Amino acid sequence: MASRSRVRVRYAETDQMGVAYHANYLVWMEVARVEFCRSAGLNYRDMEETDGIVLAVIEATCRYIHPARFDDEVEIETTVASANSRMVHFSYEMRRLTDNRTLARGETRHLFLNLATTTPARLPERYKPMFGLLP
Amino acid sequence: MASRSRVRVRYAETDQMGVAYHANYLVWMEVARVEFCRSAGLNYRDMEETDGIVLAVIEATCRYIHPARFDDEVEIETTVASANSRMVHFSYEMRRLTDNRTLARGETRHLFLNLATTTPARLPERYKPMFGLLP
Amino acid sequence: MASRSRVRVRYAETDQMGVAYHANYLVWMEVARVEFCRSAGLNYRDMEETDGIVLAVIEATCRYIHPARFDDEVEIETTVASANSRMVHFSYEMRRLTDNRTLARGETRHLFLNLATTTPARLPERYKPMFGLLP
Amino acid sequence: MASRSRVRVRYAETDQMGVAYHANYLVWMEVARVEFCRSAGLNYRDMEETDGIVLAVIEATCRYIHPARFDDEVEIETTVASANSRMVHFSYEMRRLTDNRTLARGETRHLFLNLATTTPARLPERYKPMFGLLP
Numbered sequence: 001m002a003s004r005s006r007v008r009v010r011y012a013e014t015d016q017m018g019v020a021y022h023a024n025y026l027v028w029m030e031v032a033r034v035e036f037c038r039s040a041g042l043n044y045r046d047m048e049e050t051d052g053i054v055l056a057v058i059e060a061t062c063r064y065i066h067p068a069r070f071d072d073e074v075e076i077e078t079t080v081a082s083a084n085s086r087m088v089h090f091s092y093e094m095r096r097l098t099d100n101r102t103l104a105r106g107e108t109r110h111l112f113l114n115l116a117t118t119t120p121a122r123l124p125e126r127y128k129p130m131f132g133l134l135p
Numbered sequence: 136m137a138s139r140s141r142v143r144v145r146y147a148e149t150d151q152m153g154v155a156y157h158a159n160y161l162v163w164m165e166v167a168r169v170e171f172c173r174s175a176g177l178n179y180r181d182m183e184e185t186d187g188i189v190l191a192v193i194e195a196t197c198r199y200i201h202p203a204r205f206d207d208e209v210e211i212e213t214t215v216a217s218a219n220s221r222m223v224h225f226s227y228e229m230r231r232l233t234d235n236r237t238l239a240r241g242e243t244r245h246l247f248l249n250l251a252t253t254t255p256a257r258l259p260e261r262y263k264p265m266f267g268l269l270p
Numbered sequence: 271m272a273s274r275s276r277v278r279v280r281y282a283e284t285d286q287m288g289v290a291y292h293a294n295y296l297v298w299m300e301v302a303r304v305e306f307c308r309s310a311g312l313n314y315r316d317m318e319e320t321d322g323i324v325l326a327v328i329e330a331t332c333r334y335i336h337p338a339r340f341d342d343e344v345e346i347e348t349t350v351a352s353a354n355s356r357m358v359h360f361s362y363e364m365r366r367l368t369d370n371r372t373l374a375r376g377e378t379r380h381l382f383l384n385l386a387t388t389t390p391a392r393l394p395e396r397y398k399p400m401f402g403l404l405p
Numbered sequence: 406m407a408s409r410s411r412v413r414v415r416y417a418e419t420d421q422m423g424v425a426y427h428a429n430y431l432v433w434m435e436v437a438r439v440e441f442c443r444s445a446g447l448n449y450r451d452m453e454e455t456d457g458i459v460l461a462v463i464e465a466t467c468r469y470i471h472p473a474r475f476d477d478e479v480e481i482e483t484t485v486a487s488a489n490s491r492m493v494h495f496s497y498e499m500r501r502l503t504d505n506r507t508l509a510r511g512e513t514r515h516l517f518l519n520l521a522t523t524t525p526a527r528l529p530e531r532y533k534p535m536f537g538l539l540p
Binding site for chain 3: 198
């Protein structure tokens, strides 16, 4: 299970070093994660609004290999590294589209959380296949 | 009625032109607005949580005069340009602390909004003096 | 001369009011402006790198009409309201793609600036047609 | 060697979950890092401008323990976990000021980089003591 998303580096995302500021890679991973869900048939917004379940980030890591620059198109390949009914762990590989150069690799770990009570939740059965889990 | 707040330009806020990215000035105005409220005795977070009233931005303008740079301390002077029980209009003057040079001038207009219904609200009586209004 | 661009509202761009934070609309206008230039045949990055000319923002305004929400697709129509060899003034209309509802209208004014000297510059002749100017 | 810095959570930094968006913690670590340098006698801006040396981030990690909320004051304790003349590794502990609750722990690894050539650099001798290194 993998999905590919694209972002184009915004001027707002650059810093005075002339490259994309490092915290933005976490935002790109979020964009990619939402698109991973969409491509798996899960509308993240609906899950949050209808089921009251959110994917709370409990850990995020990024290793920066080569800087992204303004106007670069970055392709993010997102995979589920592991998952169970309580949590999910995503991996990301970010490459520059023009030359396929790897820019960064990241990982995020998430707990399913009940939005109203902010307590851990179990992933509803119908969403399990989307994370590669048996219902 | 005026308050003075300070922000120090973050590396994250610079862009590849080597100056603070222009959209961040709106964020600084928000920081200054919250501190204006605090100095007037109004805890903005409490107003939102307790009264369910938010100050929704309906218009924002900024005129950029001289660029702010990384690590500059910027002083923001905030005043209420006008207000009534339905809306408030803030003005901001942003100056660099080291030489008092004016960097930008901004304005924001806000509606009081009921957070639950997202419909226009009247400012609760007890908050009126904080915006220079008669109760 | 008009161009249309799209952004999808990121989770990172929402705030605790449950809508897109107002300063992000200025970032979307920047995205739209860069795409306006691209569609007119002007690669903004090249202009900055090759000619050392930047479009410095001297004023930005946004009027917020209806809130954008997470995952909304926003279409931004960008036009040159006026231009001369020293400056350009863009207008933006932002609409939600699903129902064509107008979310916001904005304007930005820019000076052409020599990046090295940070002094006002004249737009190079070959770029003039891209802003609707006679060479 | 440790320094303590404070940030107050901005409205802009919240998301629709009602908490500080996770990527902002990396920005706070940057603010804390710059203040660590300042308290050690190193003006980060000067190092970049005068020596042409930047601290390029090669890895960033954050573990989120308890969410920060709008208007919370967050204290960040920054320490150098290890350093040599080529790189430095910072650790951060973020606590909420009102009740000293730990919100997050983070780490960043950096290479000293020559800004002009974007090649690895050695830390200039006079800066070594600031990172706990023998000159």
